[in-house]
Amino acid sequence: MTATAFAALPVSSKVAVMRQHLIDPEVCIRCNTCEETCPHGGIVHNDDNYAVLFDVCTGCGKCLDPCPTGAIANWHDVSSAYSVDEQFSWAQLPAQQAGLAIDATNAARLVPSPIEPPVVAASEATEALMVKAAAPASASRPVVNAFKRNQPxxxxxxxxxxxxxxxxxxxxxxxxxxxxxxxxxxxxxxxxxxxxxxxxxxxxxxxxxxxxxxxxxxxxxxxxxxxxxxxxxxxxxxxxxxxxxxxxxxxxxxxxxxGATFLMPNDPAAHILMVCSGTGVAPFRGFIERRRQMAAESSSGKLLLFYGAQTPQAMPYASYLEELPAATVLRDLCYSRLADGPKTHVQHRIRASAAVLSALLCDDLTHFYVCGLKGMEQGVEEALAEVCATAGLDWLRIRDRMRSAGRYHVETY
Ligand SMILES: Cc1cc2nc3c(=O)[nH]c(=O)nc-3n(C[C@H](O)[C@H](O)[C@H](O)COP(=O)(O)OP(=O)(O)OC[C@H]3O[C@@H](n4cnc5c(N)ncnc54)[C@H](O)[C@@H]3O)c2cc1C
Ligand code: SF4
Ligand code: SF4
Structure with a gap:
């Protein structure tokens, strides 16, 4: 709604409304990622809940993708902002207030940047944002947050x-x-x-x-x-x-x-490049099993797995992976604490596969995933930057292009 259209509303509708960014306490797992991510110090917590500071949040949207549950992706149209103490006291989000009209001046400041003002209803806004958070284009539409803490x-x-x-x-x-x-x-x-x-x-x-x-x-x-x-x-x-x-x-x-973005492409021609350590292999087992079921549809896309653990004995699914044919998944397993061998991390294996990887990263059919312990991303990024530089490519440009196309995904914990 433009300011002119707002002015033309009947008086009964002219409640100056703002859009407030809120966290759903029933979905939030209190992981602190949003508080660590917000560049403006816009998120605080107590022993009960996480809350967004209304006067501090600029709507930059930087906390949205890193939130592992989507609890952060909520906006309510309000005539006066909920205080932090109110947010701390919630067991669940209050109902959306009906019949409010947006004041375009306020909306422009408060709506997170992925959503263009003039604004739409908050539920539609959330939906629009989830789409913009870029799942693979061919991924199925996920069901999210169907079961909350109070009704598991x-x-x-x-x-x-x-x-x-x-x-x-x-x-x-x-x-x-x-x-x-x-x-x-x-x-x-x-x-x-x-x-x-x-x-x-x-x-x-x-x-x-x-x-x-x-x-x-x-x-x-x-x-x-x-x-x-x-x-x-x-x-x-x-x-x-x-x-x-x-x-x-x-x-x-x-x-x-x-999870609405770390999803598998349905396109059987998609190449899926997976990098993980320890239990980070879990989603990739799901990907591999799905691709095995799709084999009847003759998937032409390749699956590549770079997977690290301390030892073969400490690697979940090691024998399952070793028994899979290379036509299903090309895997590169490495170990960081072998008693009598070199100590190898996934970054080393990425560098060793530079030629294959630089070609794959230039292919618009390639989707890239990292999953595992926090801190892993940096080493993997540095290795990929080296791989690209050796081939005369700019990793940051490639990564940003992949990310905006829903082909670059990181989940670390
Ligand atoms: C998106 C996402 C996906 C995940 N996927 C997986 C997965 O597939 N598999 C998996 O195993 N995990 C996964 N995790 C991690 C998982 O959610 C838990 O964080 C993990 O299992 C530890 O939980 P916990 O309750 O056992 O440990 P917590 O009780 O939360 O403790 C965590 C750490 O704090 C220490 N600690 C706890 N209490 C004390 C105390 N009083 N004094 C000192 N130290 C203390 C513990 O020793 C431990 O090291 C995932 C996390 C995220 C965010
Ligand atoms: S990142 Fe998401 S799940 Fe984690 S504390 Fe923030 S809102 Fe909750
Ligand atoms: S939208 Fe930006 S300013 Fe607001 S809480 Fe998230 S990261 Fe902080």
């Missing part, structure tokens, strides 16, 4: 198998959950939240923990209504130990699904 889905554990060698220091589990009646539709690359039972020492509910889905959309081993997770037991960690100790038959509450 219930699943039953149907398998819990140790993936790493018993003698290894690392305990990583392949855990399969079954939902009733197909209630939890997922796409490869999405994740879900696990609701820890009980409360902390102060009587507060535990934060939901997020886990990548390691199975394809059709379910684990073709079983409908199931998802697989790849869970590493973290020493002293609350949720990972709870999950790793769950017996078959146990019941568990689940939120999500999360």
């Amino acid at each position: 889905a219930t699943a039953t554990v149907v398998a819990n198998v140790q993936l790493t060698a018993a003698a290894s220091d690392t305990d990583v589990r392949h855990i399969v959950l079954r939902f009733a009646d197909g209630v939890f539709p997922v796409l490869e690359g999405q994740s879900l939240g696990i609701v820890m039972p009980g409360t902390d020492d102060h009587g507060k509910r535990h934060a939901v923990r997020q886990y990548s889905i390691a199975s394809p959309r059709s379910g684990e081993a073709g079983e409908p209504n199931t998802v697989a997770l790849t869970v590493k037991r973290v020493p002293g960690g609350l949720c990972s130990n709870h999950l790793c100790d769950l017996p078959v038959g146990a019941s568990i509450e689940v939120t999500g699904p999360f």
